Amino acid sequence: MANNTTHTIEYQSLSKTLLILLFLTFVTISIASVQLGAFTLAVALLIACVKSFIVLSHFMHLKYESLLLRILVAMVFVLFALIVAITFIDYAFR
Amino acid sequence: MSNVSANSEYVSYLDHQGKYKGIMSWIMATDHKRIALLYMYSIMTFFIIGVVLGIMMKLEMLTPGETIMKAKMYNSVFTLHGILMIFMVVIPGLSAVFGNFFLPIHIGAKDVSFPKLNRFSWWIFVVGSIMAVLSQVLKDGPPDTGWTFYAPYSTTTSSNVIMATAAAFVLGFSSILTGLNFIVTIHQLRAPGMKFFNMPLFPWALYATAWIQLLATPVIGITLLMLIAERAFHIGFFDPALGGDPLLFQHLFWIYSHPAVYVMMLPAMGVITEIIPTFCQRQIYGYKAVAVSSLAIAGVGFLVWGHHMYTSGMSDTARWFFSLLTFIVAVPSAIKVFNWITTMYKGSIDVKPPFLYALAFIFLFIIGGTTGLLLGSVATNVQVHDTSFVVAHFHYIIFGGMGFAFFAAIHYWLPKMYGKMYDFKMANIGLVINFIGFNLLYFPQFIIGIQGMPRRYFDYPAKFQPAQLVSSIGGFILVTGLIIMIYTLVKGARKGAPAPANPWRGSTLEWQIPSPPSVENFDEEPVIKENPYDYK
Amino acid sequence: MSQHTAHIEEHRDDEASKLGMWLFIFTELLLFGGLFLVYSIFRMQYPVEFRECSLELSVTIGAINTVVLLFSSMTVAMSMTAIQKNDMKKALLYIGVTLFCAAIFLVNKYFEWSGKFHHGLYPGSELMTHLDRGHHLYFSLYFFMTGLHALHIIIGMTLLFVCYFKVRKNTIHSQDYVLLENSALYWHLVDLIWIFLFPLMYLIS
Numbered sequence: 001m002a003n004n005t006t007h008t009i010e011y012q013s014l015s016k017t018l019l020i021l022l023f024l025t026f027v028t029i030s031i032a033s034v035q036l037g038a039f040t041l042a043v044a045l046l047i048a049c050v051k052s053f054i055v056l057s058h059f060m061h062l063k064y065e066s067l068l069l070r071i072l073v074a075m076v077f078v079l080f081a082l083i084v085a086i087t088f089i090d091y092a093f094r
Numbered sequence: 095m096s097n098v099s100a101n102s103e104y105v106s107y108l109d110h111q112g113k114y115k116g117i118m119s120w121i122m123a124t125d126h127k128r129i130a131l132l133y134m135y136s137i138m139t140f141f142i143i144g145v146v147l148g149i150m151m152k153l154e155m156l157t158p159g160e161t162i163m164k165a166k167m168y169n170s171v172f173t174l175h176g177i178l179m180i181f182m183v184v185i186p187g188l189s190a191v192f193g194n195f196f197l198p199i200h201i202g203a204k205d206v207s208f209p210k211l212n213r214f215s216w217w218i219f220v221v222g223s224i225m226a227v228l229s230q231v232l233k234d235g236p237p238d239t240g241w242t243f244y245a246p247y248s249t250t251t252s253s254n255v256i257m258a259t260a261a262a263f264v265l266g267f268s269s270i271l272t273g274l275n276f277i278v279t280i281h282q283l284r285a286p287g288m289k290f291f292n293m294p295l296f297p298w299a300l301y302a303t304a305w306i307q308l309l310a311t312p313v314i315g316i317t318l319l320m321l322i323a324e325r326a327f328h329i330g331f332f333d334p335a336l337g338g339d340p341l342l343f344q345h346l347f348w349i350y351s352h353p354a355v356y357v358m359m360l361p362a363m364g365v366i367t368e369i370i371p372t373f374c375q376r377q378i379y380g381y382k383a384v385a386v387s388s389l390a391i392a393g394v395g396f397l398v399w400g401h402h403m404y405t406s407g408m409s410d411t412a413r414w415f416f417s418l419l420t421f422i423v424a425v426p427s428a429i430k431v432f433n434w435i436t437t438m439y440k441g442s443i444d445v446k447p448p449f450l451y452a453l454a455f456i457f458l459f460i461i462g463g464t465t466g467l468l469l470g471s472v473a474t475n476v477q478v479h480d481t482s483f484v485v486a487h488f489h490y491i492i493f494g495g496m497g498f499a500f501f502a503a504i505h506y507w508l509p510k511m512y513g514k515m516y517d518f519k520m521a522n523i524g525l526v527i528n529f530i531g532f533n534l535l536y537f538p539q540f541i542i543g544i545q546g547m548p549r550r551y552f553d554y555p556a557k558f559q560p561a562q563l564v565s566s567i568g569g570f571i572l573v574t575g576l577i578i579m580i581y582t583l584v585k586g587a588r589k590g591a592p593a594p595a596n597p598w599r600g601s602t603l604e605w606q607i608p609s610p611p612s613v614e615n616f617d618e619e620p621v622i623k624e625n626p627y628d629y630k
Numbered sequence: 631m632s633q634h635t636a637h638i639e640e641h642r643d644d645e646a647s648k649l650g651m652w653l654f655i656f657t658e659l660l661l662f663g664g665l666f667l668v669y670s671i672f673r674m675q676y677p678v679e680f681r682e683c684s685l686e687l688s689v690t691i692g693a694i695n696t697v698v699l700l701f702s703s704m705t706v707a708m709s710m711t712a713i714q715k716n717d718m719k720k721a722l723l724y725i726g727v728t729l730f731c732a733a734i735f736l737v738n739k740y741f742e743w744s745g746k747f748h749h750g751l752y753p754g755s756e757l758m759t760h761l762d763r764g765h766h767l768y769f770s771l772y773f774f775m776t777g778l779h780a781l782h783i784i785i786g787m788t789l790l791f792v793c794y795f796k797v798r799k800n801t802i803h804s805q806d807y808v809l810l811e812n813s814a815l816y817w818h819l820v821d822l823i824w825i826f827l828f829p830l831m832y833l834i835s
Contacts, residue, residue: 008714009707018704025696025828029689032833044829051825059707060818068281069652076656079309079396080663084670086397086415087345091671093409207646274653282646312657316664320774327753329770330763331668337763337770342671346664 007064017058024051104617106513106610124209125613129216130195131511133186136220138580140182145573147175152535152569155562158554168552169238170253174230176241177258181265182223184496185354188361189307190219190272192503193300195511197276199604199611200294202285202620207278215271222264229257240550242351245332245343249324256325259318266311266318269357273307276300287622291385294602294626295378298385299364302392306353306360310396314350317343341406348399356395358492360388362499363430366452369506370434371627372600373449374441378627380433387426394423401470405479413472420470427463431456446598447521451502454529458494462487465540480550483543486536494532501528501579508583509593513610516586524582527575534568602626644808651812655819658782662823665775669830672767679764683772684834688742692832695738696824702731703821706790706814716804718797725794725810728817732787739780743773772831779823786820789813 028047036043057063062070107127114122123129150171154161163171194212198205206212230236234254239247243262248255280301284293321343323329330336332343371378378384400408400416434456443449465487468474478484509515538561539547547558554562596605603620604611673680709724746769750757753773758766793810796802802810 009711011708011711014704014707014711018700021700022697025693025700028829028833029693032689032829032835035835040835044833045826048826048829052822055703055818055822055825059703059821060815069649072652072656076309076659080660082397083349083663084667086400086412087349087667087671088674089415090341090345090400090408090412091674093411207643208650211650270657274650274657277653278646278650281649282643308653308657309660312661313664316661319778320665320668323753323774328759329753329774330766331770331774336759337761337766339671342668346667349664 007061009058009061009064014058017054021051021054024054104608104612106608107613108512108610110613122213124205124213126194126198126205126209126212127511127611129212130191130193132216133190133194133219136216136223137183137187137191140178140223144175144178144183145576147171147178149569149573151175152566154552155554156566158556158559160552163552165552166238169240169550170230170236172550173237173240173258177226177237177262179492180241180354181262182219182226184358184492185265185269186219186272187358187496187500188365188503189276189300189303189357190215191500192296192365192507193272193276193303193361196507196604197279197297197300198283199607199615200297200602201280201283202288202603202616202622203279203283204614204616205283206275207282208275211271212275215268215275218264218271219268222261222268225257225261225264229254229261232257242347243318243321244347245321245324245338245340246334248321249333249336256322259321263315263318266315269307270311273304273311276304277308280304285620285622291382292622292624292626293385295367295381295384295388296361296364296602299360299367299388302388303357303360306357306392306395310350310353310357313346314354317346317350320346341403341408344403344406345399348402349396352399352402353392353395355491356391358496359427360391362455362496363388363427365499365503365506366434366455367430368600368602369448369452369502370437371629372506372598372602373444373446373452374438375444375599375629376437376441376627377625377629378433379436379439380429381625381627383429384433387429390426391423394419394426398423398470401475404472404475417470417472421467424463424467424470431460431463444598447516447518447525448502448506448598450522450525451498451505454525455495455498455502458490458498458532462490462494466491478543480548481543482539482547482549485549486539486543489536489539494536498528498532501525504583506598507604508587509597510604510609510611512587512590513593513608514587514590515593515597516582516590520578520582524575524579527571527578529575531568531570531572531575535565535572536568538562538565538568601628642806644806647808647812648815651815655815658819659822662775662778665771665778666826666830669771669775672764672771673830673834676764676767679762680768681834683765683768684832686746687772687832689832691738691742692828695735696828698731698734698738699821699824702728702735703818705731706817710807710811710814713797713802713804713807713810718800718803721797721810722794725790725797729787729790729794732783732790735783736780739776743776775827776831779820779827782820782823786813786817789816 024047028044031043032040034040056073062073107125110125112119112123120128120132123132150162151168154163154168194206232254234252237251237253237255237258239251239253239255243255243259248259280293280297320329320331324331324333324336324338328336330338332338332340334340367378367384398416398419400412401420404413404416434452465483469478469484469487505516505521542558542561545558547554593609595608598605601623603626606620607615607617705724706728709721709728712718712721712724746752751769752758753770758769761769790813793802793813796809
């Protein structure tokens with residue numbers, strides 16, 4: 001019962017992904033020194049989210065997995081975001 | 095093992111000769127049914143110890159002042175009672191015992207997806223339990239924090255908190271692996287033709303439970319690790335003296351421990367949902383509503399943890415928000431109660447012990463659930479927070495709910511698990527005594543709770559004496575009932591009359607196969623019905 | 631699944647293994663999630679102190695480690711490609727490179743931590759206990775989070791070591807590579823967490 005259904009990703013595509021990730025890392029570091037006020041954290045987190053999305057979809061093959069698994073992964077992140085948001089309802093309104 | 099083929103002679107899983115002999119054939123077992131029994135024996139052992147500790151507390155509360163133990167000892171006793179009962183009895187209880195035994199059978203599979211991982215889960219359950227016991231006997235003295243390990247007391251007390259929290263961490267790991275196994279099993283091993291909405295409702299409940307086990311337990315894991323790091327290395331997270339925030343501990347603790355309540359309750363509800371259609375010979379009312387309400391409870395249950403913290407100094411905005419969500423999570427639970435009762439309407443009811451236990455469950459669960467709403471609304475909660483009202487409430491839910499569901503399940507499935515039948519009359523006597531004892535034990539605590547009796551106190555003013563006396567007497571009655579029940583069941587399992595394959599005329603898959611089942615569960619391809627509760 | 635298949639022990643289901651690994655990754659995400667929650671609460675309360683402390687860390691070392699981990703994430707993904715193409719030599723090479731990167735990461739981490747220890751800054755030290763609340767919390771989180779992450783690096787390395795020898799013994803091959811696939815997933819998880827740790831610990835403005 002050999003049921004390896006994983007899609008094969010070419011080397012070239014992987015190295016392109018790496019280049020994008022490195023570029024994003026460079027952007028994160030360079031904007032950290034620019035004063036954007038409160039936006040700096042938001043931008044840093046946004047870039048981190050984009051990077052993790054790329055890692056999840058390309059390196060972790062999620063792009064080629066079943067819809068079910070993709071929904072489950074999304075669900076986990078949504079759950080975590082909800083928990084953080086609700087905890088902040090306490091701390092932000094003390 | 096591989097020479098067991100279709101239509102070969104039937105050998106029960108209890109008599110099957112595998113690679114290992116004697117006791118090793120159990121410790122090394124990968125058969126989900128044997129692992130289920132292993133869990134049951136260990137959990138029953140801890141349950142009995144927990145009951146003994148409970149009775150010790152009731153003896154202490156018999157009269158005001160010191161009765162049989164000192165205050166410090168009382169702290170250790172309720173802490174151990176809590177740790178044992180929560181982490182080693184009710185959280186693994188139904189899913190690890192009956193889930194392991196019947197989940198694969200209900201979905202027409204031969205075993206769970208990862209049998210070896212299943213065995214490993216039980217092993218680390220045993221390791222965690224041994225650690226919990228060790229925390230009691232090691233030199234620093236038994237922990238006295240209560241099962242909640244609230245900081246900063248837990249980070250500063252000299253008692254043996256590290257071992258106890260490490261035990262809870264290991265037990266959590268076992269819980270995660272069981273949940274993981276069940277989710278994969280339900281996704282991958284359903285028999286051909288069995289879609290999600292053809293599954294019986296017990297697997298549905300287990301599926302929702304497994305998600306909670308999987309996603310909530312890591313949060314308590316990291317919290318306990320932080321607590322250990324704080325004690326061991328003076329890393330500051332929760333202790334204000336180290337710069338930390340004790341409220342954050344409460345948040346993190348309840349982010350797990352509130353969903354954990356549903357780890358206990360959802361499978362209990364699943365068991366009741368199996369029993370009622372069988373003994374009413376009637377299709378469950380609102381199959382999809384019951385199935386989806388399990389998921390709804392699991393989902394919303396993640397977001398209501400703050401209702402344990404109304405008096406902690408949390409912001410007002412958070413307090414009304416959590417209160418609102420708490421009322422919402424009550425809705426799917428109420429849907430289930432409504433559907434159970436409606437299923438009975440015009441059914442041909444067969445009054446047997448499992449059904450009576452299910453009725454007792456519904457009665458106790460309604461009391462526990464509605465007092466839960468009282469606690470869920472901020473205004474009344476502030477009044478009764480940390481009183482014995484809370485103790486009464488959660489015992490109605492956890493013992494009256496999950497505990498009685500466990501008893502219902504064991505009366506329902508014992509003939510299938512052992513192939514023997516127990517004595518109905520004795521079982522009914524045990525049930526009645528349990529029911530009376532339970533209500534006498536816990537109901538007075540609602541009343542004195544409202545009057546201001548705090549929880550976890552070993553002393554009380556004289557005006558509470560009558561209620562405490564009734565409560566203690568209820569405790570002794572309950573223990574008598576438990577002894578009768580366990581005696582009846584053990585006698586039945588050992589020497590009872592042989593049970594037929596389908597003693598209750600049930601319609602789910604476990605009743606299609608012999609009692610006890612063979613190693614592979616299904617020697618013939620099971621017939622998958624579109625509707626698992628087809629009684630026409 | 632025919633009736634004649636042997637007992638489940640000998641039954642292989644790669645889809646199930648992979649789903650199981652993903653579920654395990656979910657638990658890891660929530661494990662670190664709890665820590666990130668604690669971090670965000672404390673950072674909200676002590677923004678200035680967190681900023682001051684982050685200046686004590688070397689962005690260069692952090693950046694090097696980020697690049698190293700991203701690179702190793704790519705090589706482990708390439709080892710999967712190589713296995714699928716039945717190119718064992720390349721697969722071994724890529725797993726080896728990944729392990730090498732992991733080692734570099736740990737060596738960097740070692741120097742970073744020992745630098746702090748050298749200045750008397752470690753959990754429970756004299757200096758640490760005299761810090762004020764915000765600073766103490768930052769370094770508590772720093773040691774705990776990077777320490778736990780390093781522990782995950784070590785677990786990931788162990789898994790990849792096992793894969794390396796299994797590929798050599800030909801028990802992982804183009805028809806059966808789910809162990810490598812799962813180890814690679816685990817390795818990406820380690821990378822994923824670092825993607826958030828790096829800006830949150832090193833780059834606070």
